[in-house]
Amino acid sequence: MPTIAVVTRKGGSGKTTISTAIAGYLAAGDVPTGILDLDPQGSASAWAAARGDERAKVLGVRSRPATLREDLRRMGASGVAVTVVDTPPHSDAALAGAIEVADVIVLPSLPSAFDLHALSSAVGSVKAAGRRGGVVLNCAIPNTIAIAEAKVAVAEMGLPLLGVLHRRMVWQYAAARGLSPAELDSRSEATAELNALCGAILNLIES
Numbered sequence: 371m372p373t374i375a376v377v378t379r380k381g382g383s384g385k386t387t388i389s390t391a392i393a394g395y396l397a398a399g400d401v402p403t404g405i406l407d408l409d410p411q412g413s414a415s416a417w418a419a420a421r422g423d424e425r426a427k428v429l430g431v432r433s434r435p436a437t438l439r440e441d442l443r444r445m446g447a448s449g450v451a452v453t454v455v456d457t458p459p460h461s462d463a464a465l466a467g468a469i470e471v472a473d474v475i476v477l478p479s480l481p482s483a484f485d486l487h488a489l490s491s492a493v494g495s496v497k498a499a500g501r502r503g504g505v506v507l508n509c510a511i512p513n514t515i516a517i518a519e520a521k522v523a524v525a526e527m528g529l530p531l532l533g534v535l536h537r538r539m540v541w542q543y544a545a546a547r548g549l550s551p552a553e554l555d556s557r558s559e560a561t562a563e564l565n566a567l568c569g570a571i572l573n574l575i576e577s
């Protein structure tokens with residue numbers, strides 16, 4: 371069962387926003403989808419619970435590093451075809467566990483120096499584990515040079531750039547309603563960016 375983990379060591383980089391959006395994208399495409407929530411705050415599992423009955427179900431399960439493998443196995447046994455793993459910011463055990471079980475690791479970062487510095491440490495963990503993965507630059511602001519500089523920094527880290535997401539309120543509106551941006555507004559720019567990101571992730575899984 372393909373597993374997509376979303377990890378970084380920094381809070382506020384968009385892990386939960388991106389993991390829930392990927393899960394919503396997959397579920398809306400008729401893929402039986404689960405989200406394993408390794409963050410004790412439980413936002414990703416609350417997001418899954420907030421999805422109305424009229425939406426394609428995402429099975430949300432809270433998990434811990436110690437039970438991650440067993441929880442994943444149960445996901446598969448209950449019919450889930452793809453699991454997205456959301457992780458907390460400051461847990462090396464969760465980061466290492468998620469990297470170990472994932473087929474693809476998605477590493478979000480804001481395009482700022484401090485965030486990119488924290489990103490490089492997580493990229494190092496992914497490379498040391500010999501796993502496939504890539505970076506998502508999140509909360510980019512249009513017409514700023516920060517994004518160009520961040521792209522150069524990411525290229526030097528040696529993992530592919532899977533996507534660039536701009537700072538837009540639709541990400542927050544969708545998350546608050548248990549939706550992905552694509553489910554809230556299929557024609558928004560955020561939806562186009564999410565579609566491109568998910569396409570890149572699926573390509574990586576298939577490669």
Ligand SMILES: Nc1ncnc2c1ncn2[C@@H]1O[C@H](COP(=O)(O)OP(=O)(O)O)[C@@H](O)[C@H]1O
Binds near residue numbers: 387508538539
């Ligand atoms: N692309 C975006 N545009 C606007 N707001 C965003 C975007 N990505 C994340 N956010 C907001 O930034 C904050 C941190 O995102 P979150 O997903 O909770 O990060 P993390 O899980 O890494 O701590 C949240 O309030 C979220 O709604």
Ligand SMILES: [Mg+2]
Binds near residue numbers: 385386387409413457
């Ligand atoms: Mg989070």
